[in-house]
Amino acid sequence: MFIYIVRRLLSTIPVLFGISLILFFLLRSLPGDPAQVIAGELATQQEVELIRQQLGLDEPVYVQYAKFLSRLVRFDLGKSTRTQYPVTQEIAPRLLNTVILAVTATLLACLLGIPAGIIAAVKPYTAMDMVVTALALFGMSMPAFWLGLMLIIIFSVKLKLLPVGGSGGFVYLILPAITLAAYLIAAVARNTRSSMMDVLAQDYITTARSKGAQEKTVIIRHALKNAFIPIITVVGLQFGSMLGGTVLTETVFAWPGLGRLLISSILARDYPVIQGAILIFALLFVLTNLMVDLTYAYFDPKVRYE
Amino acid sequence: MSDQENRKEPIRKDRHEEFSHWRTGISKFLRNRAACFGGMLILLFVLSSLLAPVFYSRDPNAQDIRHALEPPSFEQPLGTDELGRSILARIVFGGRISLAISLGSVALALVFGVPFGLVSGYFGGKVDFIIQRITDVLLSFPPFLLALALVSVLGVGIKNTIISVGIAGLPHIIRITRGCVLSIREQVYVEAARAVGTRDGIILFRHILPNVMVPIIVNATLFFGMAIIFAAGLGFLGVGVQPPAPEWGTMLGSGRSLIFAAPHVATFPGIAIFLAVLGFNLLGDGLRDALDPRLGYE
Amino acid sequence: MNSEQLLSIRDLKIRFKSFEGVVTAVEGVNFHLAAGETVGLVGESGCGKSVTAMSILRLLPKRSAQIEGNIHFSGMDMLAADEEALLKIRGNSISMIFQEPMTSLNPVMTIGDQLAEVFVLHRNFSWNEGREKAVELLERVQIPSPEERARNYPHSLSGGMRQRVMIAMALSCQPRLLIADEPTTALDVTIQAQIMDLMLRLKEKLNTTILLITHDLGLIAETVSRVIVMYAGQIVEEAPVTALFKEPLHPYTRGLMGSVPKLGQKFKGGARKLDEIKGIVPSLQNLPDGCRFNPRCPLAMRRCRERAPGMVRMGGQRRVRCWLAGGEK
Numbered sequence: 018m019f020i021y022i023v024r025r026l027l028s029t030i031p032v033l034f035g036i037s038l039i040l041f042f043l044l045r046s047l048p049g050d051p052a053q054v055i056a057g058e059l060a061t062q063q064e065v066e067l068i069r070q071q072l073g074l075d076e077p078v079y080v081q082y083a084k085f086l087s088r089l090v091r092f093d094l095g096k097s098t099r100t101q102y103p104v105t106q107e108i109a110p111r112l113l114n115t116v117i118l119a120v121t122a123t124l125l126a127c128l129l130g131i132p133a134g135i136i137a138a139v140k141p142y143t144a145m146d147m148v149v150t151a152l153a154l155f156g157m158s159m160p161a162f163w164l165g166l167m168l169i170i171i172f173s174v175k176l177k178l179l180p181v182g183g184s185g186g187f188v189y190l191i192l193p194a195i196t197l198a199a200y201l202i203a204a205v206a207r208n209t210r211s212s213m214m215d216v217l218a219q220d221y222i223t224t225a226r227s228k229g230a231q232e233k234t235v236i237i238r239h240a241l242k243n244a245f246i247p248i249i250t251v252v253g254l255q256f257g258s259m260l261g262g263t264v265l266t267e268t269v270f271a272w273p274g275l276g277r278l279l280i281s282s283i284l285a286r287d288y289p290v291i292q293g294a295i296l297i298f299a300l301l302f303v304l305t306n307l308m309v310d311l312t313y314a315y316f317d318p319k320v321r322y323e
Numbered sequence: 324m325s326d327q328e329n330r331k332e333p334i335r336k337d338r339h340e341e342f343s344h345w346r347t348g349i350s351k352f353l354r355n356r357a358a359c360f361g362g363m364l365i366l367l368f369v370l371s372s373l374l375a376p377v378f379y380s381r382d383p384n385a386q387d388i389r390h391a392l393e394p395p396s397f398e399q400p401l402g403t404d405e406l407g408r409s410i411l412a413r414i415v416f417g418g419r420i421s422l423a424i425s426l427g428s429v430a431l432a433l434v435f436g437v438p439f440g441l442v443s444g445y446f447g448g449k450v451d452f453i454i455q456r457i458t459d460v461l462l463s464f465p466p467f468l469l470a471l472a473l474v475s476v477l478g479v480g481i482k483n484t485i486i487s488v489g490i491a492g493l494p495h496i497i498r499i500t501r502g503c504v505l506s507i508r509e510q511v512y513v514e515a516a517r518a519v520g521t522r523d524g525i526i527l528f529r530h531i532l533p534n535v536m537v538p539i540i541v542n543a544t545l546f547f548g549m550a551i552i553f554a555a556g557l558g559f560l561g562v563g564v565q566p567p568a569p570e571w572g573t574m575l576g577s578g579r580s581l582i583f584a585a586p587h588v589a590t591f592p593g594i595a596i597f598l599a600v601l602g603f604n605l606l607g608d609g610l611r612d613a614l615d616p617r618l619g620y621e
Numbered sequence: 622m623n624s625e626q627l628l629s630i631r632d633l634k635i636r637f638k639s640f641e642g643v644v645t646a647v648e649g650v651n652f653h654l655a656a657g658e659t660v661g662l663v664g665e666s667g668c669g670k671s672v673t674a675m676s677i678l679r680l681l682p683k684r685s686a687q688i689e690g691n692i693h694f695s696g697m698d699m700l701a702a703d704e705e706a707l708l709k710i711r712g713n714s715i716s717m718i719f720q721e722p723m724t725s726l727n728p729v730m731t732i733g734d735q736l737a738e739v740f741v742l743h744r745n746f747s748w749n750e751g752r753e754k755a756v757e758l759l760e761r762v763q764i765p766s767p768e769e770r771a772r773n774y775p776h777s778l779s780g781g782m783r784q785r786v787m788i789a790m791a792l793s794c795q796p797r798l799l800i801a802d803e804p805t806t807a808l809d810v811t812i813q814a815q816i817m818d819l820m821l822r823l824k825e826k827l828n829t830t831i832l833l834i835t836h837d838l839g840l841i842a843e844t845v846s847r848v849i850v851m852y853a854g855q856i857v858e859e860a861p862v863t864a865l866f867k868e869p870l871h872p873y874t875r876g877l878m879g880s881v882p883k884l885g886q887k888f889k890g891g892a893r894k895l896d897e898i899k900g901i902v903p904s905l906q907n908l909p910d911g912c913r914f915n916p917r918c919p920l921a922m923r924r925c926r927e928r929a930p931g932m933v934r935m936g937g938q939r940r941v942r943c944w945l946a947g948g949e950k
Contacts, residue, residue: 035460046476142684154608158601160552162559163575163593170586220724226680228790229711229742242729261467265556269579279468280560283475295464295472303463318729318774 018314018321025310029303036299040292041085045078094296095289099282104293108275112297114184115263115274121190122198122259123252130202131248134209139236141214149206156203161262165196165269182271193270197262201255208251212244219243246316253309257302351613358609364602372418381412383569392585402587405577410588413569414595420570421599424485425550429543431489432496437539440500445508445523445531454497461494470553474562481570484563488553492546499542503535541611548603555596571596626693627798627830628654628677633690635672635681643687644905646672647854650690651932654798654830659821661841661862662834663877664851665902670834673851674800678711695797713743716791720803722783726775732759732786733771739793758789762819781812788820795827802834817844838881842866847938850874853903853913856932860939870941872918873898912944920945 069075076084088094094104137149172192173181180189216222217240225239226232264276271277275294282290314320352358371379387407395402401410443454461469473487507513508531516526555572557563559579564570566577571592578589633650636643647669654660662670675681676688677699692699694715697706719725727735736758737751746754752771759767762785775783784804791799801820805813821844824831833845841848841862848865850858850873858871869875876898900917903909909916915925924944933946 031456032459032463035456036463039460043472043476154601154604155597158548158597158604160555160572160575160593160596160600162556162572163589163596166575166579166582166589166593170582170590174583174586220719220721221727223680224719224725224787224790225727225738227678227711227717228739229708229713230738231708239727239730243727257465258467259465261465261471264467264471265559268560279471280562283471283562291472291475295468298468299464302465306463316729319776 021314021320022311025307025314029307032303033300036296036303037086037089038082040296041082043292043295089296094293097282097287097290099285099287099290104289107278107290108293108297111273111275111278114272115267115276116301118190118193118197118263118267118272118274119256119259121194122201123256125194125198126201126205127252129198130205131209133202133206134248135213135236135241137206137210138213138217146210149210153203153206153210156199157207159199161196161200162265162269164199165192165266168192168196169269182269184273189270189272193266193272196269197259197266200262201252201259204255205248205252209244209248212247213240216240216244242316246313249309249312249316253306256305260298260302348614352609355609355612357605358613361602361605361607361609364598365606368418368599368602369422371415372422375415375419379412379415381409383408383412383416384567385409385412392581392588394585394587401591402585404574404588405581405585410574410591413574414571414592417569417571417574417592417595418599420481420564420568421551421554421596424481424488424554424564424570425547427485428489428492428550428554429546431485432492432546433539433543436493436496437500437535440497441504441531441535443497444501444504451501455501458494458497462498466491466495466549467553467556470557471560471562474557479562479565481564481568484554484557487557488550491553492549496539496542496546499538500535503538504531507531507534537614541607541614544603544607544610548600548607551596551599551603626653627656627695628832629691629693630673630677631691633673633676633688633692635669635676635689636687638685638687641906645854646905647676650851650856652849652856652859654832656797656830657828658847659824659831659833659845661845661848662832662851663836663838663841663848665836667902667905668851669854670851671802674717674802674832674834677800678715678717679707680717709743712739712791712796713794714796715798715800716794716796717800717802718784718787718791718804721807722780722787723807725787726783728775730774731771732773732775732778736771736786736790736793739790743794754793758793759786761823762786762789764789780808781816784808784812784816785819788816788823792823792827792829796829798830798832799824800832800834803836804833805840806835806837813840838877850877853908854905855913855942856940857914857942858940861937864937864939870935870939870946871914871943872920872945873914876917876919912942 092105094108096103097107100107133149133153137146140146169181169192172179179192183189217236222235222239225235230239263274264280266272267274267277268280275297278290279294279298282288282294385408387403389407390399390403391405391407393399393403399409399411401414404410404413439454443451464472470487470491473490474483477483477486513526513530516530551571554563554570555575558570558572558574559576561573561576564573566573574592575589575596578585578592581588630653631651633647634645635647636645650669650673652660662674664670672681676686677692677694679688679699679702681688688700690700694710697710699707699710702710726732733752733755734748736755737746737748740746740751740754741748756767756771759770764770764782764785770778770782775786778786788804799820804820805816808816817840820831823829831845833841835841845862848858848860848862849856850865850871852873858865858869858874860870865874866878869878876896879896880898898917899919903913903916909926911927911929912918912921912925913929915921918925922944930942930944930946932940932942934940935946
């Protein structure tokens with residue numbers, strides 16, 4: 018298992034390089050002149066040149082990249098062109114909010130999706146299964162931002178039960194978390210169902226039954242552990258999609274997170290922040306995938322003991 | 324069985340199986356009610372989008388401030404928006420935009436993704452390594468954020484939306500194609516073809532491509548739905564199709580500020596998105612169940 | 622009913638619901654097992670032997686399988702038994718081992734735990750006590766380094782060793798009946814002999830009744846005392862093993878015997894091929910009229926095409942389902 022972990026960690030490095038490369042070229046491929054943008058429209062030619070020198074934009078590309086990398090490693094992401102504060106300072110508190118939202122949504126997805134999938138798999142093609150399957154399909158077809166708006170209309174406008182948006186306590190977390198989780202709950206339920214159904218069709222399940230184990234035992238002790246591996250993989254993959262979805266959900270609910278920062282930066286052309294935010298998102302995703310692979314190693318005896 | 328018959332068997336069997344394979348697939352599909360329902364939804368979507376300017380008389384851009392923000396009525400079945408425009412008309416014409424975007428992005432993703440996947444999977448070696456590392460990096464971005472990053476560089480508007488969404492879906496298509504090629508490459512009939520000296524290009528085209536088509540068709544169908552949601556998301560955020568174009572997501576974006584006064588403005592475009600995506604998901608699932616549930620999917 | 626009969630099956634009919642309709646997999650099956658016997662159930666793939674065996678322990682999928690008839694074990698009606706009674710019997714009084722050792726063990730549970738489970742379920746052992754017993758069992762089936770093996774997972778064992786584990790698991794509670802469904806089919810020939818040897822030795826010690834299901838006639842010849850032959854969902858012949866091999870009565874049985882290559886076999890009249898049974902096994906959805914074997918039977922008469930024969934009792938504990946044996950049932 019040790020070798021597996023090391024190998025997995027090592028394979029992350031080229032990916033991280035690639036990400037930094039893409040982000041670097043993201044800024045470079047912008048229409049227009051970054052120095053001009055940062056200097057502003059009223060700047061003189063001299064001021065623009067000065068800024069260009071300051072930013073090192075007059076140097077060859079590979080030098081710029083090297084400098085970019087060296088700054089990255091020191092967690093220096095530059096300064097926001099809007100607020101002039103360091104990008105890391107802008108990102109940090111909002112990152113926390115987004116992580117809270119994402120983790121809550123993931124927990125919801127597992128707590129609701131996995132049992133639903135199990136129930137559907139154990140009694141396939143019955144009414145219960147049809148309901149779960151249909152709901153899951155609906156959940157995967159619904160645009161999250163629309164769902165958020167509908168929930169606001171129902172719970173905030175009509176019923177006046179929950180706040181429309183913003184943050185400041187648990188009550189503000191409910192609707193955004195549900196909205197963000199919807200797709201994930203559906204995906205997890207569907208995958209749990211198919212994974213369990215595959216497992217329940219295996220020979221070793223028949224063996225377990227022939228030993229005189231109760232059906233309940235068969236499902237929990239024999240089937241579930243085997244079904245977990247594909248389920249975890251899916252949670253990991255879809256977590257990434259969910260991270261992308263935070264941009265939309267946070268906008269709908271005015272949740273002060275990284276997603277909302279990203280979109281406001283895009284609209285304001287605050288390129289250092291855009292770059293920083295996307296970098297953090299990508300890192301989060303890579304980290305999650307890494308964790309998924311490591312959990313995989315724990316669950317699969319073939320990997321764990323070799 | 325003589326030796327000659329044995330030698331002819333692999334190639335003929337391939338095509339013959341393929342033929343009846345499609346036929347059983349079609350009958351299986353038709354028996355799946357959910358899949359047929361999905362197909363009908365899509366048919367409705369496509370037909371109404373294509374035929375709208377011909378059969379539908381109302382102008383989606385016609386403003387009538389005196390009748391702004393009216394709830395659904397007999398005159399205006401889905402109500403009017405803040406400029407008095409007919410929401411029904413805008414949704415129907417918005418369908419054309421969604422159709423165009425999804426077609427464009429899927430086409431882009433397939434046209435570039437499939438060849439890369441085929442080459443990467445079939446030839447292996449250095450080519451595969453490079454393509455895979457690039458795909459890895461692209462896949463480490465959440466897809467929607469990739470699209471978002473691209474529009475922030477390329478700019479707003481329908482053309483850039485198509486490009487961004489297409490590129491966002493590209494790595495996934497490459498992966499799937501490659502995975503499929505890898506499993507088919509090991510099949511005996513490919514070895515047989517190679518043993519008789521068939522050129523690589525012909526093998527790719529005649530043996531591998533037809534078998535790769537099924538998962539690609541299924542994933543492309545599902546991708547249609549995703550493309551619509553992505554485009555709508557971009558529109559909602561204001562970085563996709565711009566107003567006054569009646570793109571469904573853009574309509575949701577403008578309807579957002581009106582949820583207190585006129586919730587119907589935000590409700591109906593979302594239902595349209597939901598139904599279209601639902602249709603594609605049902606269709607994609609149905610195709611997968613009908614054509615071959617075993618052929619490795621992700 | 623004979624009081625010595627351990628297992629008695631009468632008029633067993635098993636149907637399956639599928640997308641294409643209802644298929645009858647097994648029909649009119651009657652046989653019994655007496656305590657201490659070793660009986661072979663022989664037939665080609667798809668003839669219904671595995672389905673029959675699984676139905677004894679009611680392991681067939683509840684949703685799709687419809688079972689009619691009578692299965693009595695030691696006086697108990699298996700088909701009417703409730704869940705609790707059934708669970709007490711499985712793995713305890715009746716055990717089963719399956720064909721594919723590579724997939725029959727749970728990949729995420731240790732060998733020791735899987736063995737211990739039987740004791741936890743039926744003998745009220747704790748898990749630790751069960752694990753100790755597991756090591757003993759592994760010794761008895763001659764697996765080297767049993768303590769270490771008990772901590773391993775199935776993937777580190779070969780097919781032969783896994784089958785030994787299955788045997789250990791099945792015999793752990795000293796069942797009165799062991800159903801072995803093609804236990805050696807998936808194993809190498811050299812391992813086959815070892816496994817059968819092990820099974821028979823343990824059977825002697827524990828006085829277990831064995832129902833051996835296989836398509837391998839050679840195996841049958843060496844191990845069982847009585848043979849039941851099945852074809853297309855029905856029993857077509859039953860006889861003590863020596864009598865069956867010396868003089869097979871049913872044309873199908875004769876065909877089976879004839880198609881097995883023998884050392885020193887001389888072919889008739891310059892023929893260079895083995896005898897085969899012409900044609901293929903009929904699909905269960907498209908059974909021929911009359912006797913199910915008649916399209917392939919070299920001795921078929923017109924009567925065979927018109928009416929299906931019943932079982933005819935012959936002397937010496939033999940039965941045949943064939944018009945050639947005479948008489949209606």
